[in-house]
Amino acid sequence: MNNRLKVLRAERDWSQQDLAERLEVSRQSVNAIEKGRYDPSLPLAFKIADVFGLTIEDIFSRD
Amino acid sequence: MNNRLKVLRAERDWSQQDLAERLEVSRQSVNAIEKGRYDPSLPLAFKIADVFGLTIEDIFSRD
DNA sequence: AATCAATGACAAGTATGCTTTCCATAAATG
């Protein structure tokens, strides 16, 4: 899975830590997901879509 | 998470086994997801959306 | 009545997601 987290964070000037707090997960989870080391669970994907006001498909795509 | 799998299967007259084969997962996984015992991974959610020609948001929702 | 297809669920095992803790690097700031 590819994701646009880095760009979406940059647009909002959010650090990984900022995003982690909004998502209520650890910074390491944000980093690992952003770098593609693993995929978020579906509930977390929904939460990510929520905080960016986008759909899951806007943010994640299959490679 | 709620899901519309049962209805979507019914509309297509697919058994859980039929859907499992299209998704390349076990029938037990389809059953567990459909009954809400656990959520699919994000890659599987994408695949589910694919086989139904819908978005993840069309199929799954947070409760 | 006997069989079969579909569904629901449990158990044990493997794989993946997520946590905390820790370390390293690079860029900005006092």
Add this chain to the structure above:
DNA sequence: CATTTATGGAAAGCATACTTGTCATTGATT
């Protein structure tokens, strides 16, 4: 130069997703 902030990643542990195998129930068919 010393410190802080942001990022990337490893290790160990717990939680969840998914597997195969098995069993029980229900409804349809023969």
